[in-house]
Amino acid sequence: MGGDIKEFVGTLRAIVDEAKFNVEPDGIQVRAVDPANVAMDDGVLSAGAFESYDASEGVLGLNLERLEGVLKLAKKNDLVELSFDTNTFKLVIYIDGVEFTMACIDPDSIRSEPEIPDMDLPASFTVDESQIRRGVKAADMVSDHIQIRCDETEQAVFIEAQGDTDDVSLELTEEEYTELTAVDAEALFSLDYVKDISRKFPKNAAISITFGTDFPMMIEYEFADGECEILSMIAPRIRSN
Amino acid sequence: MGGDIKEFVGTLRAIVDEAKFNVEPDGIQVRAVDPANVAMDDGVLSAGAFESYDASEGVLGLNLERLEGVLKLAKKNDLVELSFDTNTFKLVIYIDGVEFTMACIDPDSIRSEPEIPDMDLPASFTVDESQIRRGVKAADMVSDHIQIRCDETEQAVFIEAQGDTDDVSLELTEEEYTELTAVDAEALFSLDYVKDISRKFPKNAAISITFGTDFPMMIEYEFADGECEILSMIAPRIRSN
Amino acid sequence: MGGDIKEFVGTLRAIVDEAKFNVEPDGIQVRAVDPANVAMDDGVLSAGAFESYDASEGVLGLNLERLEGVLKLAKKNDLVELSFDTNTFKLVIYIDGVEFTMACIDPDSIRSEPEIPDMDLPASFTVDESQIRRGVKAADMVSDHIQIRCDETEQAVFIEAQGDTDDVSLELTEEEYTELTAVDAEALFSLDYVKDISRKFPKNAAISITFGTDFPMMIEYEFADGECEILSMIAPRIRSN
Numbered sequence: 001m002g003g004d005i006k007e008f009v010g011t012l013r014a015i016v017d018e019a020k021f022n023v024e025p026d027g028i029q030v031r032a033v034d035p036a037n038v039a040m041d042d043g044v045l046s047a048g049a050f051e052s053y054d055a056s057e058g059v060l061g062l063n064l065e066r067l068e069g070v071l072k073l074a075k076k077n078d079l080v081e082l083s084f085d086t087n088t089f090k091l092v093i094y095i096d097g098v099e100f101t102m103a104c105i106d107p108d109s110i111r112s113e114p115e116i117p118d119m120d121l122p123a124s125f126t127v128d129e130s131q132i133r134r135g136v137k138a139a140d141m142v143s144d145h146i147q148i149r150c151d152e153t154e155q156a157v158f159i160e161a162q163g164d165t166d167d168v169s170l171e172l173t174e175e176e177y178t179e180l181t182a183v184d185a186e187a188l189f190s191l192d193y194v195k196d197i198s199r200k201f202p203k204n205a206a207i208s209i210t211f212g213t214d215f216p217m218m219i220e221y222e223f224a225d226g227e228c229e230i231l232s233m234i235a236p237r238i239r240s241n
Numbered sequence: 242m243g244g245d246i247k248e249f250v251g252t253l254r255a256i257v258d259e260a261k262f263n264v265e266p267d268g269i270q271v272r273a274v275d276p277a278n279v280a281m282d283d284g285v286l287s288a289g290a291f292e293s294y295d296a297s298e299g300v301l302g303l304n305l306e307r308l309e310g311v312l313k314l315a316k317k318n319d320l321v322e323l324s325f326d327t328n329t330f331k332l333v334i335y336i337d338g339v340e341f342t343m344a345c346i347d348p349d350s351i352r353s354e355p356e357i358p359d360m361d362l363p364a365s366f367t368v369d370e371s372q373i374r375r376g377v378k379a380a381d382m383v384s385d386h387i388q389i390r391c392d393e394t395e396q397a398v399f400i401e402a403q404g405d406t407d408d409v410s411l412e413l414t415e416e417e418y419t420e421l422t423a424v425d426a427e428a429l430f431s432l433d434y435v436k437d438i439s440r441k442f443p444k445n446a447a448i449s450i451t452f453g454t455d456f457p458m459m460i461e462y463e464f465a466d467g468e469c470e471i472l473s474m475i476a477p478r479i480r481s482n
Numbered sequence: 483m484g485g486d487i488k489e490f491v492g493t494l495r496a497i498v499d500e501a502k503f504n505v506e507p508d509g510i511q512v513r514a515v516d517p518a519n520v521a522m523d524d525g526v527l528s529a530g531a532f533e534s535y536d537a538s539e540g541v542l543g544l545n546l547e548r549l550e551g552v553l554k555l556a557k558k559n560d561l562v563e564l565s566f567d568t569n570t571f572k573l574v575i576y577i578d579g580v581e582f583t584m585a586c587i588d589p590d591s592i593r594s595e596p597e598i599p600d601m602d603l604p605a606s607f608t609v610d611e612s613q614i615r616r617g618v619k620a621a622d623m624v625s626d627h628i629q630i631r632c633d634e635t636e637q638a639v640f641i642e643a644q645g646d647t648d649d650v651s652l653e654l655t656e657e658e659y660t661e662l663t664a665v666d667a668e669a670l671f672s673l674d675y676v677k678d679i680s681r682k683f684p685k686n687a688a689i690s691i692t693f694g695t696d697f698p699m700m701i702e703y704e705f706a707d708g709e710c711e712i713l714s715m716i717a718p719r720i721r722s723n
Contacts (some may be wrong), residue, residue: 066407069382097414098379103406119291134555138580141551165585166548173579307648310623314616339620340657344647 002074002095004224005082007202008045009071011230012195013064015039020107021060022082022119027053031113040114041191049227051079060084061092061105067093070100085134115240116233121218124210125157126179127172129201129221131210135159135170136198139191142166145237146194148211149186156182161191165189178206185213197232243298243315243336246323248443249286250312252471254305255437256280261348262301264325268294273353280434281355283472290468292320301325301332304348308334310339345468357474362459364391365451366398367420368413369374370462373450376400376411377439380432383407386478387435389452390427397423402432426454428477438473457479484556484577486706487564489684490527491553493712495546496678497521502589505566506556508533509709521675522596524713531709533561542566542573543587549575562690578697583630598715605632605699606692607639608661611683611703614691617641617652618680621673624648625720628676630693631668638664643673660688667695669718679714696721 012019015034022029027046033039047053074080074095084085085101093100139146142163149158159170159178174180201207202223211217220231247378253260256275263270268287274280288294315321315336323336326342334341368386380387383404390399398421442448443464460473494501497516504511509528515521529535556562556577563576567583575582622626624645631640639662641652656662683689684705693699701714 066382073379073382098375098409098411100379100382101408101410134580138555138582141548141555167583168580169583170580186578307623314623316622339616339650339652341620341623342649342651 002071002078002080004049004228005045005080006068006071006074007223008043008066008067008228009198011043011200011232012041013068014200015041015193015232017065018061018063018105018110020110020113021058021062023055023058025055025057033111033114034193035042035111037114037196038190038235040116040233041117042233043177044229045224046227058084058095059107061107061110062091063102063105066102070102072094073098116231117213117216119212121210121212121215122181122207123157123181123185123212124179124181125150125172126206126208127176129198129203129205129207131170131172131176131209132159132198133201136191137193138168138170140195142168144191145188146191147186147188147239148209148217150182150211152182152184152186154182155180179208185211186239187211187214187217188239189217189234190237193234197234243319243321244317245290245310245469246286246388247309247312247315248441248464249469250305250309252284252441252473253282254309255441256282256434256473258306259302259304259346259351261351261354262303264295264296264299264301266298274352274355275434276352278355279431279476280438281357281365283357283474285470286465287468287470290465299325299349302348302351303332304343304346307343307452311336311343314339320467324414341402357472358457360456362451362453362456363422363425364398365411365420365445365449366418367447367449368417370439370444370446370448371415372411372417373400373439373448374442377432379409380412381392381410381436385432386429387432388427388429388480389450389458391425393423393425394450395423396421403430420449426452427480428452428455428458429480430458430475431478434475438475442461484553484560484562485558486531486710487527487562487639488550488553488556489552489682490525490710491546491703493682493714495522495550496682497714498677499547500543500587500691502592502595503544505535505537505540506697507539515529515562515593515596516675517593519596520672520714520717521679522598524598524714524715526711527661527706528672528709529695530643531706540566543589543592544573545584545587548584552577552584555580561588598713600651601694601697603692603694603697604663604665605639605667605694606661606663606690607632607659608690609658609678610650611685613652613654613658614641614680614689615683618673620650620652620676622717624650626673628673629668629670629721630691630699632666632693634664634666636664637662661690667693668721669696670678670692670721671699672719673677675716679716 016032019030019032029044031042075082083092089104091102137159143161147160157172161168205221209218214236216233216235222229257273260271260273270285272283285346311334319337324333330345332343380402384402388401398413402409445464455477457474458474463470499516501512501514513524538544552575565574571586573584621643621654625643629642639654643650687703690702696718698715698717704711
């Protein structure tokens with residue numbers, strides 16, 4: 001379990017430093033938006049991801065940086081025990097003989113959770129995380145922006161970037177998709193956000209991306225045998241051409 | 242032999258930059274105290290740790306940083322040949338075809354060796370180095386200090402740290418000791434010193450720690466099949482509670 | 483092929499940031515001199531190093547830093563496809579699905595290629611690259627300069643360095659040469675250049691060095707099964723003793 005909760009917290013850390021954890025009987029739900037309102041994460045870690053889980057409803061405000069630091073002490077298969085002391089308002093984390101007592105943050109002091117807008121995003125595809133990361137790495141050599149483009153005629157998706165002097169283009173070929181709904185669409189994103197988020201993709205995860213021309217992009221994947229689901233949303237940048 | 246002398250010099254380097262090496266017919270003895278008088282090392286590298294050893298009595302002042310740099314050229318099983326040229330007052334180090342000639346420092350310019358105080362330290366325990374390093378890593382997440390506490394009733398040792406908002410505690414459970422003399426005692430130390438010293442522990446070494454309430458802590462271990470013995474002492478910090 | 487062209491570009495990058503690539507029907511030839519006129523590279527990558535090669539004569543001015551960055555995306559056995567678009571004057575690099583379009587530099591804006599001076603260099607030897615790198619590493623501990631010295635009587639080559647207080651000397655013993663023409667000679671070089679160039683030696687390459695007293699040193703080696711040949715020249719420094 002150490003690995004899963006580390007992954008969950010690491011994902012959120014890509015965009016925020018502190019977050020509200022909504023603890024519910026069937027799992028933990030977190031929604032967080034970055035300070036610039038460009039990226040949002042909505043993650044669920046189900047009770048099934050835990051060896052044992054027993055919780056009543058509540059909201060914890062947590063410093064993710066400190067929590068991530070503590071979880072680093074856990075090896076992949078170490079059990080991580082979390083409990084909340086309702087008297088002291090402290091989270092107690094127990095990892096293989098080490099007991100951490102961590103102060104919580106007042107949830108009201110954390111930015112309130114955004115609504116996920118209702119959007120009609122026509123294009124979508126699912127590829128292995130390595131393809132996205134490859135496209136991001138290539139884009140990073142020439143530009144601060146990255147474009148996702150879907151071509152209905154070619155039935156293909158392109159990850160592209162245009163620099164001042166150099167360009168780069170990665171065509172996702174048919175054998176790389178596990179799913180493709182090809183509709184003409186293109187959208188530009190700030191590379192920094194896409195980099196931060198894609199860096200946290202679990203190894204070999206199937207990444208589903210849904211997007212539309214100049215609309216936000218939705219990035220979905222799961223891990224921990226499906227017990228953890230992540231939805232990341234990134235707002236588009238205005239294309240200048 | 243390359244590995245052993247590297248380890249010996251590396252250990253000393255944790256607290257001082259230069260040291261007096263007392264060369265004697267049966268081995269080399271070094272005692273050094275850090276500039277702030279908080280930590281002391283007393284190390285012996287016996288003649289038996291060398292393939293061959295032939296030395297009359299003498300004192301060499303050595304720049305440990307430079308010596309450590311030179312020894313990095315030796316792989317673990319390379320023979321390292323040391324000889325002292327009494328005409329030029331230079332140390333000659335020969336490692337697999339490479340000959341270094343290193344100027345010595347006037348021993349009188351190096352801080353004089355401290356006495357080891359005579360103390361009655363009631364509590365002691367011996368654990369694998371990984372346990373200490375684990376406790377140090379945990380303490381490092383919350384504080385600049387680390388407390389060692391022994392509980393006679395529980396027959397247990399705790400490595401603890403208290404930060405402004407977060408605490409951490411590692412209980413060394415029975416199966417982890419190879420030796421334990423449990424007497425109520427606790428002492429606080431500056432984490433930086435404990436970190437620097439524990440970083441140099443040889444892999445899998447048995448570390449013996451002896452301490453008493455608000456007294457210095459003595460850390461002892463050996464390597465090179467027992468031919469090298471290290472005693473490190475760290476002065477306590479005043480506990481504020 | 484990815485590995486070979488990466489190696490070729492990496493070698494040149496040790497001394498220059500941009501270079502003129504002379505494309506000819508039988509391969510690519512590059513000669514470049516560093517901004518301080520201390521080091522020169524002359525490299526040939528023959529058509530035989532390519533899976534397929536089809537080129538008419540031409541000169542491309544290339545930013546090596548950017549080219550090296552792009553080539554990093556290629557794994558050792560990835561095919562790298564290079565083509566030059568004569569309409570846009572852009573180099574197109576295709577690596578496993580990713581297409582880079584890179585602007586070329588006007589060749590006339592790049593420093594003109596130097597002549598290789600005609601010199602009579604009496605001493606020469608060939609050793610494995612690891613010997614040179616070992617000598618460079620040792621020299622780096624004591625000085626900013628490195629001396630190559632050949633002793634006719636001893637039939638030996640020494641890599642030496644003299645620091646303010648410490649000296650170092652590596653004798654290349656007979657079993658380490660694959661070739662030796664021993665004539666009394668010694669020359670001093672700036673260590674930075676020797677370091678930058680030796681860092682790029684291909685693993686296990688046989689390095690041939692030719693030199694004479696206070697003359698430039700010629701360093702020759704090949705890789706890609708002999709399809710790539712490199713000659714590096716480094717100007718000497720004046721010896722002060």
